[in-house]
Amino acid sequence: MSITVRFFASLRERLGKGQDIIDSKGIGNVADVWQACAQIPFPDNVLAAVNMEYARADQPVTDGDEVAFFPPVTGGAR
């Protein structure tokens, strides 16, 4: 009956945590997960993933899912 929530990079530092385990009760979508974990509104430039796939704020989330929030990615090299 829980959802694993992960935070990366500057967002992890800003929120002061890399991981949360939250109760899935009352959680409908990605935006609900954010509200259950963070005291601030969902920032525009924060990306989300559900079970390793990019997701929008209104994507449904269910018990056992892993949800991640992170800043814009900067892989590779320009």
Place this chain on the structure above:
Amino acid sequence: MSITVRFFASLRERLGKGQDIIDSKGIGNVADVWQACAQIPFPDNVLAAVNMEYARADQPVTDGDEVAFFPPVTGGAR
């Protein structure tokens, strides 16, 4: 008082020679050099160079020049 003439690849085989030294007397341009060396008309797909630079049939040629004739180039790899 001479012009060095070189032939490459299939053209060299077709003419049966890789090099000619011809008298520069009466030679005005690249086409004249070809006529002095070959018994056949200047083929459309043959390229020419004067002193290592690509040249057209009407390019002037003078004593001491090196003139080369060759088929389309196929360097590198596709």
Place this chain on the structure above:
Amino acid sequence: MKIRLVADAFDPWQEIVRHQTEQPGLAGKFGATAVFVGTLRDFNQGEAVQAMSLEHYAPMTEKHLERLTAEATSRWPIADMLVIHRYGELRPNEPIVLVVCWAAHRDSAFAACRYVIDELKTRAPFWKQELTGKGRRWVGQEK
């Protein structure tokens, strides 16, 4: 087709030789090899860079790298592909990423190589933090 995420410094040229040795069926079958190596520079945005920390989201990163290379091989006729990406602590002049595409012809090799590195940059979950004389700073993440 091989994808690796590595914590330690790697030599991209040795990795190419090793991959070709491990894939003897490739020999003679490719006419074109296109390679991209991304390397950590010792300066960025006017600051000397002393080190870089590269954070990732391991299973998601791997999944997206696999998807990118699968997309590339379905779009272009590719004989083989190798992608290696560092994570963790890097020093200047160390390779960050290697993308290699073997193909019969160079148009496909270049196109697939370019596709993978461009998409990797925008889709694979990696985050860079540089260490400069002024301290640590996240790259491309306005607070």
Place this chain on the structure above:
Amino acid sequence: MKIRLVADAFDPWQEIVRHQTEQPGLAGKFGATAVFVGTLRDFNQGEAVQAMSLEHYAPMTEKHLERLTAEATSRWPIADMLVIHRYGELRPNEPIVLVVCWAAHRDSAFAACRYVIDELKTRAPFWKQELTGKGRRWVGQEK
């Protein structure tokens, strides 16, 4: 900036390492390395290829390779470039040509690398003769 025409088989990856070692000033200054290697395949136009003979016009070939790389470095911000091209007798799976571009960013590295290999193919005086089961044939030279 280095251009070499070589009669014997060469290892492109070792040549890259050697060049980087000989140019220690490059270290930390480039973020992108784009490489193209052209290799002799063991088949072409439906025929098994046993060997290839690559004829060139030595001073003119060198002159044009130098000009191509100079053009590339004037068009894109390139830190360094290495071009090696074989001539003489080659066997399948042997590298024919290596083009390496080191640059701060990958757009320039890819563009310059691509420019040199494309222009090389159309302007540098090389002629290929393949040896197949049916004998020797010139490539791209209708009689």
